[in-house]
Amino acid sequence: MEHQYSHVLTLALPAALEEEVLDHLQACPEWVTGFSIAPAEGFGNGMSLPSTLEQVRGRARRRLITILMAQANIEPLLASLHAEFRSPEMAYWITPLIKFGRFA
Template sequence: MNRHYDCVLTVALPARLEDDFIDLALAHPEWVDGFSLAHQEGFGSGASLVSPMERVRGRARRAVLTVLMESQHVELLLQELRTAFPTPEILWWTMPVTAFGRFA
């Protein structure tokens, strides 16, 4: 698909929700053409330590998805995600894309 990516949507969520979250994102190819996934650890007052391992280590296992998107689709995707995952444990933010391309 030839899209004009003008926005990056980043979503940080508990690792336990990763598979369901990915399935929902992939169910909307009209908005999401693909994304990157990284595994990270969350620290601080917003990090919900659920498992015994997380409580001992003092940090939460997180999945972070980075999605290049058309900004007109961001709110549509966010509404779907909010409906499916009504939890304050999921954080999101957007940033503008000023340039995008491929080397070949």
């Protein structure tokens, strides 16, 4: 199967939003064909620390979602995420993808 991935969209979000965001991504098969998710910890301006543990540690529990995408699908997906999730604690970045392949 030929893939036309040209970019990587990374979403950084509070752990509490994980299931809602994953449901949203799975409801958009025309733009998202799959993704990876990893636990992370965040530190910085604009980040709240809701739990006592996070306040003591000074870091917030986060999730990073990595999506390989065709460039044409990025803006429609971002618009749908923006409409659904109005959180200053959700961030994203886009990087070019040099190469993608499988070991099969």
